[in-house]
Amino acid sequence: MPAPPSRLRRLARAVAFAVVLGLPVAALTFLVRAQASAVVVFDQDAVAATDYTRDHPALHSAAIVWQEAFQARWVNLAVTAVCVWAWRRHGLGTRALWAFTTLMVAGGSATR
Numbered sequence: 001m002p003a004p005p006s007r008l009r010r011l012a013r014a015v016a017f018a019v020v021l022g023l024p025v026a027a028l029t030f031l032v033r034a035q036a037s038a039v040v041v042f043d044q045d046a047v048a049a050t051d052y053t054r055d056h057p058a059l060h061s062a063a064i065v066w067q068e069a070f071q072a073r074w075v076n077l078a079v080t081a082v083c084v085w086a087w088r089r090h091g092l093g094t095r096a097l098w099a100f101t102t103l104m105v106a107g108g109s110a111t112r
Contacts, residue, residue, distance in 0.1 A: 007094075014098065072107055079103050 005013075031039045053060050080100060087096035 018102075076103060076107055 028039075053063060080103070083096040083100040083103075086092045086099075
C-alpha cells in the first residue's frame with residue numbers, strides 16, 4: 001500500500017485546482033469589464049428575456065423564491081454547517097477549515 005501524499009503535496013494540489021478553476025472566472029471578469037462585444041450582446045439578450053418573465057407571473061414567482069432561497073447568507077449558513085459536520089463527524093478539520101476560509105474570502109470579495 002503506497003504512503004498517503006504529504007500535507008504539502010495535498011496543499012499544492014488544492015492550490016493548483018483553485019488556480020485552474022479560477023482562471024475561467026477571471027477571464028469572464030476581464031471580458032465583462034472590457035465590454036467585449038459578445039458579452040454585451042449576450043447581456044442584452046438576457047435583459048430582453050425578462051419580458052418573457054414579466055408575461056408569466058408563475059415564472060416570476062418561482063424566480064423570486066429561487067433568489068430568496070439562494071441568498072449568500074443562506075448558502076453560507078448551509079456550507080458552514082457542512083464544514084462543521086465534516087470536521088466533527090469525519091475528523092476533517094483541515095479540509096473543513098480550508099472550505100470555510102475559502103467561503104468567507106470568496107463571500108467577502110463578492111460584496112466589493
